[in-house]
Amino acid sequence: MPHIYIDGRLFEAKPGQTIIQVAYENNLNIPHFCWHPELSVAGNCRMCLVEVGFPKRNPDGSIQVDADNRPVINYFPKLQIACATEVSDGMHVRTKSERAIKAQEAVMEFLLINHPLDCPICDEAGQCKLQEYAFKHSRGFSRFDEEKNHKPKRVIWGPNVIFDGERCISCSRCIRFAKEIAKQDVLTFVQRGDRVTIELHPGTSFDNPYSMNVIDICPVGALTSRDFRFKSRVWDMSFNDSICEGCARGCNIKIGVRQNQILRIEPRGNPYVNRYWMCDYGRLHYQYVNENRLTSPMIRIGDKLEKTNWTEAVNSVVERLKPIQPNEIMFVASAKATVESNYLLVKFAKEIIHTKNIDLLEHFDETFGDDFLRCSDKTPNLRGARIVGASSTSHSYRISQLPDLIREGMVKALYVMEDDFDDFPELYELLDEIDLLIVHQYNLNNKLTQKADIVFPAATYAESEGTYVNVDGRVQHFKPALVTRNNLRFMGMKMSRLDKFGAFNDRWSQFEYRDVRQSWEIIQMIANKLGAGWNYRKSEDVFNEIAQHLNEFKGMTYQLLDTHFGVVVGKSKNPDPVVPVYESHYMKPD
Amino acid sequence: MNRIENTEHQRLTFWEKLYLPEIAKGLGITLRQMFKPKFTRQYPEERWEPTGSYRGRPVLVLDEDGERCVACGLCSRVCPALAIEVQAAETEREKERYPEKFEINMLRCIFCGFCEEVCPEEAIVMSKDYELVFTNREDGILGKDKLLVPIHKLQDRLEFLREYK
Numbered sequence: 192m193p194h195i196y197i198d199g200r201l202f203e204a205k206p207g208q209t210i211i212q213v214a215y216e217n218n219l220n221i222p223h224f225c226w227h228p229e230l231s232v233a234g235n236c237r238m239c240l241v242e243v244g245f246p247k248r249n250p251d252g253s254i255q256v257d258a259d260n261r262p263v264i265n266y267f268p269k270l271q272i273a274c275a276t277e278v279s280d281g282m283h284v285r286t287k288s289e290r291a292i293k294a295q296e297a298v299m300e301f302l303l304i305n306h307p308l309d310c311p312i313c314d315e316a317g318q319c320k321l322q323e324y325a326f327k328h329s330r331g332f333s334r335f336d337e338e339k340n341h342k343p344k345r346v347i348w349g350p351n352v353i354f355d356g357e358r359c360i361s362c363s364r365c366i367r368f369a370k371e372i373a374k375q376d377v378l379t380f381v382q383r384g385d386r387v388t389i390e391l392h393p394g395t396s397f398d399n400p401y402s403m404n405v406i407d408i409c410p411v412g413a414l415t416s417r418d419f420r421f422k423s424r425v426w427d428m429s430f431n432d433s434i435c436e437g438c439a440r441g442c443n444i445k446i447g448v449r450q451n452q453i454l455r456i457e458p459r460g461n462p463y464v465n466r467y468w469m470c471d472y473g474r475l476h477y478q479y480v481n482e483n484r485l486t487s488p489m490i491r492i493g494d495k496l497e498k499t500n501w502t503e504a505v506n507s508v509v510e511r512l513k514p515i516q517p518n519e520i521m522f523v524a525s526a527k528a529t530v531e532s533n534y535l536l537v538k539f540a541k542e543i544i545h546t547k548n549i550d551l552l553e554h555f556d557e558t559f560g561d562d563f564l565r566c567s568d569k570t571p572n573l574r575g576a577r578i579v580g581a582s583s584t585s586h587s588y589r590i591s592q593l594p595d596l597i598r599e600g601m602v603k604a605l606y607v608m609e610d611d612f613d614d615f616p617e618l619y620e621l622l623d624e625i626d627l628l629i630v631h632q633y634n635l636n637n638k639l640t641q642k643a644d645i646v647f648p649a650a651t652y653a654e655s656e657g658t659y660v661n662v663d664g665r666v667q668h669f670k671p672a673l674v675t676r677n678n679l680r681f682m683g684m685k686m687s688r689l690d691k692f693g694a695f696n697d698r699w700s701q702f703e704y705r706d707v708r709q710s711w712e713i714i715q716m717i718a719n720k721l722g723a724g725w726n727y728r729k730s731e732d733v734f735n736e737i738a739q740h741l742n743e744f745k746g747m748t749y750q751l752l753d754t755h756f757g758v759v760v761g762k763s764k765n766p767d768p769v770v771p772v773y774e775s776h777y778m779k780p781d
Numbered sequence: 782m783n784r785i786e787n788t789e790h791q792r793l794t795f796w797e798k799l800y801l802p803e804i805a806k807g808l809g810i811t812l813r814q815m816f817k818p819k820f821t822r823q824y825p826e827e828r829w830e831p832t833g834s835y836r837g838r839p840v841l842v843l844d845e846d847g848e849r850c851v852a853c854g855l856c857s858r859v860c861p862a863l864a865i866e867v868q869a870a871e872t873e874r875e876k877e878r879y880p881e882k883f884e885i886n887m888l889r890c891i892f893c894g895f896c897e898e899v900c901p902e903e904a905i906v907m908s909k910d911y912e913l914v915f916t917n918r919e920d921g922i923l924g925k926d927k928l929l930v931p932i933h934k935l936q937d938r939l940e941f942l943r944e945y946k
Contacts, residue, residue, distance in 0.1 A: 313852030421869040
């Protein structure tokens with residue numbers, strides 16, 4: 192095990208590690224642009240230059256010491272790049288010495304020579320590595336009087352990515368990402384010297400399913416998202432941690448919100464699930480949260496759905512459930528809903544309604560899955576829903592039998608939570624034949640909403656707190672990012688400055704607080720109306736009960752899930768170790 | 782024994798205590814002013830024209846080739862009163878960003894001039910406009926139609942900024 196000194200502090204390193212890796216694992220930051228822990232080392236930005244040296248030795252092999260009994264270090268005459276210099280025992284590294292700082296300032300001045308400094312226009316401003324380093328490691332002025340280079344701007348690389356050649360600092364992170372992670376080797380440097388730029392191979396397009404990750408790893412604003420371009424400044428948005436619900440992988444994400452609308456989704460590092468990446472589908476799959484939402488409970492009166500309030504909707508459910516026998520009711524749980532909601536639905540069905548007829552729909556799309564992150568299971572919580580008992584047993588009806596059951600009049604009432612029958616379209620026709628259809632839905636234009644008798648507006652994942660169990664059985668906790676009337680006082684939710692300080696008469700604070708609730712809250716209201724006497728005040732209460740009752744979740748708490756990047760089912764005693772997560776560039780102010 | 786010393790009454794001289802001569806003196810001052818030059822203006826017929834250093838209503842500069850603003854949002858960020866709202870969008874022009882919406886809430890504005898100071902494009906400046914009358918809250922929010930002012934009307938302020946900013 193080599194021991195090295197960085198800025199006088201002793202660190203233990205693994206053989207073969209580079210200086211920058213050792214520093215990053217010990218929470219020291221050596222300035223760099225092109226290095227990324229998941230990509231190969233290119234060593235072309237020269238930002239991570241450090242002084243490297245070894246102790247001087249006497250002819251007899253002992254280490255020379257000075258008058259203060261400290262070893263005399265013999266530093267190399269030239270600086271080394273920390274990202275490509277492997278550590279060796281006894282190595283001394285200085286990252287903040289005069290020579291290293293001078294080198295950093297020189298590199299910054301060199302990079303800024305041809306950088307357009309159009310920060311007011313650039314989407315990256317506010318979370319730009321170059322901008323950040325211009326504050327930290329630059330002298331603040333340029334000696335370059337000549338005209339800057341002009342390169343192609345607004346080059347469309349693919350369906351989701353736009354390239355700006357002038358802003359590019361040629362770090363090659365995107366080229367390496369395309370080659371090594373996305374496995375679509377279509378990017379390359381062309382030209383030389385100050386004219387160097389990045390181009391696609393002729394006749395190709397940067398259209399792989401993971402293409403938008405290059406936007407995140409780009410240290411400057413050279414790569415921007417076609418979807419997001421100029422929608423908002425980063426400092427006007429809030430970023431709350433969540434879990435992607437596009438497929439069963441459960442990639443960790445941050446949701447960028449302004450005026451209670453999701454503007455963009457970006458990946459959050461989780462070494463055990465998605466590393467630092469996510470797919471474009473997950474990033475762009477948020478419109479249904481912003482648009483066409485149900486805003487209040489609705490009851491069918493005649494042919495039309497009429498808006499009503501929560502009490503009346505709950506009363507109506509209770510009243511209309513009365514004439515129906517328990518075994519004539521079928522509950523459809525959902526792999527799209529949280530573990531908490533599914534657990535309470537099962538509890539509600541079994542303990543309050545006394546029926547065993549619970550099942551859930553699977554949404555598989557074999558064309559969607561691949562061997563990297565995307566899964567063919569397009570729901571986030573199929574395993575979680577199964578574990579809490581939301582699937583059929585040999586004694587209960589199965590969802591595949593549902594058409595026959597409805598035709599024979601065996602099922603008269605259907606309770607569908609946060610799911611639709613789009614993969615099962617023949618059911619839509621039959622829904623007219625049943626007596627009562629209760630649904631929890633997100634959207635108004637959903638086919639099931641249009642058919643339902645009683646509609647409850649359910650909170651989407653972006654408005655909920657809860658847990659999902661991903662395809663590998665990892666239980667992951669997420670918190671709300673959007674404000675609803677119900678979670679207004681959710682502890683710790685970040686809100687952007689404008690959203691927080693707007694007064695009632697400011698136009699920018701005129702967004703709607705949707706009157707949606709999480710499914711478990713809705714179920715609790717109905718259950719309590721039927722005399723259950725439940726008293727869950729937040730998702731955590733439900734989860735703690737699950738953790739007590741189910742072996743798979745035993746010993747888990749939200750806090751444990753948060754600190755250990757999620758915990759695999761049944762492994763709460765020995766969760767995966769906490770390791771540092773690399774953050775390429777921070778947003779300022781936090 | 783709370784006797785108050787040195788009261789207003791004790792300080793008056795004999796002649797002042799007589800009262801009437803002091804009244805005559807006061808009326809004399811009033812009478813004298815009638816023959817001196819006047820400083821009042823016949824507003825609104827007679828208007829005051831401020832100098833370039835005056836910080837009136839903030840406006841957007843309309844250049845020969847269109848608006849200068851690139852919707853960077855710095856004015857909105859720096860505004861201590863949260864008076865400015867900017868929504869950017871993409872355009873085909875060389876500077877690829879422009880404000881789709883730019884609203885200044887004059888009920889919030891405190892005329893500090895920070896927006897002008899922070900603007901990297903010299904696109905928002907304080908004008909000489911001091912007549913800000915509106916009859917309801919909605920009218921107090923000025924959109925781009927009211928904010929854009931041709932550059933020739935703002936020369937004084939721009940010269941002032943170039944000299945002193």
